[in-house]
Amino acid sequence: MSLLQVSHLGVFYGKVQALQPTSLRIESGQIVTVIGPNGAGKSTMLNAIAGALPTLGSQSGEVVFDGQVLTGKTIEHRVAAGMSLVPEKRELFATMKVEDNLLLGSYRRYQVGEKNYADQMQVVYDLFPRLQERRQQQAGTLSGGERQMLALGRALMAKPKLLMLDEPSLGLAPLIVKEIFQIIQRLKQTGVAILLVEQNARAALQVADYGYVLETGSIALEGAASDLAQDQRVVDTYLGLAKK
Incomplete structure (x- = not known):
């Protein structure tokens, strides 16, 4: 049984659908990344899984974590179950x-x-x-x-059993970005699973086991991170200019 199983998760802001019905899964101790352009719905998806959507948002689908159905549960309940979210703005x-x-x-x-x-x-x-x-x-x-x-x-x-990271490299200098991703790799050795939402596709695919490409609110591609890093569409769209 997967640690996290998300099935047909969709999110609306009023009448606007920010996330098409999306499914993904994470195994214990695995790093899974979601990459894609700005506005694709990556952070929306992460916040929906964590139970942190603003009140104007509504969602459908099912979130099952460590055998518990968390659909409709509060963020506090999800934290108690073993989820931790590091938001994009850090909120210290x-x-x-x-x-x-x-x-x-x-x-x-x-x-x-x-x-x-x-x-x-x-x-x-x-x-x-x-x-x-x-x-x-x-x-x-x-x-x-x-x-x-x-x-x-x-x-x-x-x-936590699952650590969810929303754009951990955002606004950081290249040397610090490298250090943060080295730390993410080290975190995997502690046994915690990681769901990584990231615009730096090259760095994300280097540390991840599996990846999803989210475009305009829906999953366009998925597969082993090493395979996605070689996929011509991913290379042309997300990796071609990032020679770091």
């Missing part, structure tokens, strides 16, 4: 210390009475040594790359 608390931002990621575990709710802190610091160095700094003083690391670290504090 700028005036709070780095360490306090991290602790907020484990709040649900604290709420349900887990005595070891902060046990992921050292795991996060091992992955992101710079966060440990800056743990007493305000989050708003961090660089763009460090803020992305903090957003990832905060999500990991919940001990």
Whole structure:
């Protein structure tokens, strides 16, 4: 049984259909990427899976996660089931210390009475040594790359089974992008599955096991990431100018 099985997921904003009925699946420990142009519906799909759509959105289809049907469930319920979303805007608390931002990621575990709710802190610091160095700094003083690391670290504090990343490379310098994708590869070794929405198709396909190409709200192509990276349509549309 797949860790995540999404079936015929469609999203409307009023009368506008932002996402055509879409199906995808993720196995435990797998990295799956969704690539495509701006406005294709990638973030909409991710937010629908996470239960984070704004109130004006409506959706159809089914989301089954770790054997539970999550259709219609709140984002809090989905986090409790083992999903964590790192949104495109990162949404950190700028005036709070780095360490306090991290602790907020484990709040649900604290709420349900887990005595070891902060046990992921050292795991996060091992992955992101710079966060440990800056743990007493305000989050708003961090660089763009460090803020992305903090957003990832905060999500990991919940001990997720599935980590959903919305455009983790957005707005970052090329060297930092390379570092972030190296970290994503390392995260796979911890056993967490990753659903990666990304415009940097070349980098995404290099780290992913499987990929989907989303265009104008529907899946245009899917397959093993290594196969998609060789597909002439993908090369011409998404990889041809990105010689990095």
